[in-house]
Amino acid sequence: MKRHLLSMNDLDRQGILAILDTAETMHDVQRREVKKLPTLRGRTVVNLFFEDSTRTRSSFEIAGKWLSADVINISAKGSSTSKGESLRDTVRTVAAMGVDGLVIRHGASGAAHQVAQWVDAVVINAGDGLHEHPTQALLDAYSMRQRLGDLQGLHVAIVGDLTHSRVLRSNLICLKTLGAHVTVVAPPTLMPSGIETWARSDGFDTSYDLDAVLPGVDAVMMLRVQRERMSGGYFPTAREYTVGYGLTRERLRTLQKHTVICHPGPMNRGLEIAADAADAAQSLVLDQVSAGVAVRMSVLYHLFAGEGSVA
Amino acid sequence: MSLLIKGADLVGAGRQDVLIRNGVITEIGKIQDARAGSEQVDQTIDADGLIALPGLVDLHTHLREPGREDAETIASGSAAAAIGGFTAILAMANTSPVTDTAEAAERVLDLGRLAALVDVQPVGAVTKGLAGEELAELGLMARSRARVRVFSDDGRCVHDARVMRRALEYVKAFGGVVSQHAQDPQLADHNACCHEGELSGRLGLPGWPGIAEEVIVARDVMLARHTGSRVHIAHVSTAGSVEVIRWAKAQGIQVTSEVTPHHLMLTTDLLAGYDPTFKVNPPLRPSEDVEALRAALADGTIDAVATDHAPHARHDKEHAFVDAAPGMLGLETALSVVSDVMVGSGLLDWAGVAQVMSMRPARIAGLSGHGRPIAVGEPANLTLVDPSATVTVDRDLSMSLSRNNPWHGRQLTGAVHATLLRGLPTVLKGALA
Incomplete structure (x- = not known):
């Protein structure tokens, strides 16, 4: 495994499965x-969040704590550039305190x-702009x-605001590596630039x-659509979006029984997403949240403790 | 003061000696050392194997003074320019304060004279404070000691069509030209930082589509036609813009344009590692655009090479990519890049280089003492180039105060050996004289 987890490209199939x-x-556990597991006792992990996040931050925090790491949350929102400090100075300042791991969330792609090039600590990407969220x-x-x-x-369908989704980009890599076939669905205005050649x-x-895609898939992943996108002219109204691309009660019926x-x-x-779909027996929404902690424990374990017995 | 250049290849005129007295070329031909000696030549430059070009002229530099003297001063930028073979450079107006008055323009001129390494010619802002709303005092800048003729809001586009129209009309009174930073702010806003395409999609970087440049170029050539005025397109970066300019020139529209060394060589894929050294505005484009730009420079559709030398303090580049300052150094490497990309490939010969890096930019800027043929009676603004020298660019050797050098570590063929400003060497053997 690579030293950092910055992109799903850092993991091969074997790494993901591990x-x-x-x-x-x-x-x-x-x-x-x-x-509590003693695995990361004596290690310090900083959640350095330049962007608001409740679930990802708390998920990493719980994961770190259950592995006995000392976890510190730093909300750096607006603290750096507004004071004129460079990102490099901000992260090197934090890292200089003797940090083993930096879990970083930033609004800018590539952050x-x-x-990772500026600090010695292990860096975990907890979401960088529109880029990735491994x-x-x-x-x-x-x-x-x-x-x-x-x-x-x-066969997995990923539906919604693809342009502004780091979840899409990480999932495309992850699902491909695991051998799943993906179809992305969105109105043309919410498709990322160059999607045609990228898809090829x-x-x-x-x-x-x-409607043409849904009946054939084993999983459908609905991405959040921000209402602010309407002012950017990406689509005319919420109503029109739902009719075209929402997982409505009617569309729920067109899914196969096993489709999640x-x-x-x-x-x-x-x-x-309609309430009926969000709360359906096929919905994995809460499973995903629960899995979030376990997966992040696993990521921390693999990056810091390496191979060997887990529990 | 007299100086003898021995055995330089005067492009088109073979190997000759050039005698310079008091800043003017007084004799060309086989000049005997003895005779020169009897006439007390103060200095001799052995130019065996070197090519003599008229001193290079850069239509587009950012010197950061006043306002950001930590990134570049007029003196440090002048030194970088001299090293790069330039004898005249135009200093863009987006300083702090903006060069939008006669007084501000004269100050830039005077600081340039004080540094005395190149002629620093101020560019005036088109609009007050570069705000894009009201015309700056174009006439007063033109009448000032700085005799401003090129006006630009560079860094920003004059996006209001009415303002652009008035500016084009107004500068006709004193033979001015408006240099446009073509970027429709609706199609490429201030966050746009990566050529819009598959890579921007993959990287999740805000796209800067070629069309945002092309629609402004198309609009402005039509405004130039309508007003009968001159428009210059700064840092052309796309094949589409080239097509529009080619068409406009065929119609007889008074449009000129420039391309940067980086758009002639570097491509979008360099952004894959999110290194802000490669962040520039307009952004690096795919190889199809690069090929079209080279061809357009070779066939004259694009008139000139201009560096868009844009120094930035290190900490202004050490932000997340989208937040980092756009721009890259260019003065010291421009000739080597053009030599490598254009001469090395056979697209241009050295006479062509003289055209695109000296004669045409001087004409566009209205600089009467620069870009002249190498002939008796002409001012001795000269650049001696070693066409076979191979240089490996080292950013730490730069005269610039900044280090945002995208060429660092690259090997380029062709290097400036000496630069003469009105007969006085500013650079000898590649170092400040």
Whole structure:
């Protein structure tokens, strides 16, 4: 395994499977009454968040604590550039305190890559702009695997605001590495630049027609659509978006029985996903949150403790 | 003061000696050392194997003074320019304060004279404070000692069509030209930092589509036609812009344009590692655009090479990519890049280099003492180039105060050996004289 986890490209199939397997063990720990493992005792992990986040930050915090690491949360939102401090100075200041791991969330794409070049600590990308969010892709894969088994040969639809989604980018890499076939679905205005050539070279499909795609998939991943996008002219109204690309009650009926529904949250119920779909038996939404802690424990374990016995 | 250049290849005129007295070329031909000696030549430069070009002229530099003297001063930028073979450079107006008054322009001129390494010619802002709303005092800048003729809001686009129209009309009174930073702010806003395409999609960087440049180029050539005025397109970066300019020139529209050395050589894929050294505005483009730009420079559609030398303090580049300052150094490496890319490939000969790096930019800027043929009676602004020298760029050897050098570590063929400003060597053997 590489030293940092910056992109899903840092993991090969074997690496992903190792993390998912360990995550299962961690998931068992999570269900115990006493959840602490001594694995990272004496290690210090800083959650350095330049952008608001509740679930990812708390998920990393719990994961670190259950592995006995000392976890410190630093909310750096607006603290650096507004004071004129460079990102390099900010992260080197934090790292100079003797930090073993930096879990970094930043609103700018590539921030985690840059940080990894500036500090000695192990860097985990907890979301960089529109670029990647590798632990989200890992927990998505984990949740899908729990329900569907091996993802090799399965068909996954990823639907919604693809342009502005780091979840999409990490999932495309992760699912491809695991052998799943992906179709991305969105109106043309919410497709990332160059998606046609990208899809061709990476072997996934694109579609503007959700109804044509849904009946054939084993999993459908609905991405959050921010209402602010309307002012950017990406689509005219929420109503029109839902009719075209929402997982509505009607569309829910067109899914196969075994098809699972994922959403990285937070959900806009009624916009991209109907309440009936979010709460359906096929929905993995809460499984994903629960898996988030186990997967992040596993990632921390693999990056810091390496191989050997887990629990 | 007299100086003898021995055996330089005067492009098109073979190997000759050039005698310079009091800043003017007084004799060309086979000049005997003895005779020169009897006439008390103060200095002799052995130019065996070197090519003599008219002193290079850069239409587009950012010297950061006043305002950001930690990144570059007029003196440090002048030194970098001299090392790069330039004898005249145009200093863009986006300093702090902005060069939007006669007084500000004269100050730049005077600081340039004080440094005395190149002629520093101020560019005036088109609009007050570069705000894009009201015309700056174009006429007063033109009438000032600085005799400003090139006006630009560079760094920003004059995006309001009405303002652009008025500016084009107004500068006709004194033979001015508006140099446009073509970037429609609606199609490429201040966050746009990566050529829009598959790579920007993959990297999640805000896209800067070629069309944001092309629609402004198309609009402005039509405004130039309508007003009968001159427009200059700064840092052309796309094949589409080239097509529009080619068409406009065929119509007889008075449009000129420039391309930067980096857009002639570096491509979008360098952004894959999120290194802000490669962040520049307009952004690096794919190889198809690079090929089109080279061809356009070779066939004259693009008139000139201009560096867009844009020094930045290190800490202004050490932000996340989207937040980092855009721009890269260019003065010291421009000739080597053009030599490598254009001469090395056979697209241009050295006479062509003289055209695109000296004669045409001097004409566009209205600099009467620069870009002249190497002939008796002409001012001795000269650049001696070693066409076969191989240089490995080392950013730490730069005269610039900044280190945002995208060429660091690259090997380029062709190097400036000496630069003469009105007969006085500013650079000898590649170092400040």
